[in-house]
Amino acid sequence: MTSNNVDTAPVSVEDVCTIVSGAIARRHGHADAVTPDSELLLTGLLDSLTLVNIVAVLEQRIGQKLPEDIVVARNFRTPAKLHATVAEVLDGSTR
Numbered sequence: 634m635t636s637n638n639v640d641t642a643p644v645s646v647e648d649v650c651t652i653v654s655g656a657i658a659r660r661h662g663h664a665d666a667v668t669p670d671s672e673l674l675l676t677g678l679l680d681s682l683t684l685v686n687i688v689a690v691l692e693q694r695i696g697q698k699l700p701e702d703i704v705v706a707r708n709f710r711t712p713a714k715l716h717a718t719v720a721e722v723l724d725g726s727t728r
Contacts, residue, residue: 643723644694646716652694653712656686669713679709691719 644652650667657664660683665676673679684704692698699722708718 643720644691644716646713648694649691649712649716649719652690653687653715656683656690659686667712669716670711672711674706674710684709687715691715695719695723697722 646669650669650671653671653673654664654667657667657678660680661678664678667673687709688699688704699719703718703722707714709715
């Protein structure tokens with residue numbers, strides 16, 4: 634049996650960069666290149682609606698809800714930090 638289901642494998646840091654860039658572009662009409670070390674909070678482009686969009690796309694991609702207590706600004710400093718946080722959730726390291 635072949636599987637045509639949505640890939641719910643853990644996301645890579647590059648995937649997180651793409652998700653963040655897409656959310657910024659949808660909200661602001663454009664987005665500069667987003668790298669793993671891009672300082673997201675310093676750009677001023679991450680408002681609450683953009684954060685909600687990023688979380689929604691990540692949740693869809695990983696196939697589970699992210700705990701509310703990890704959806705805080707410090708976990709959105711860079712895509713690398715967000716990726717590490719999501720990886721912790723998937724590994725069961727967070728509640």
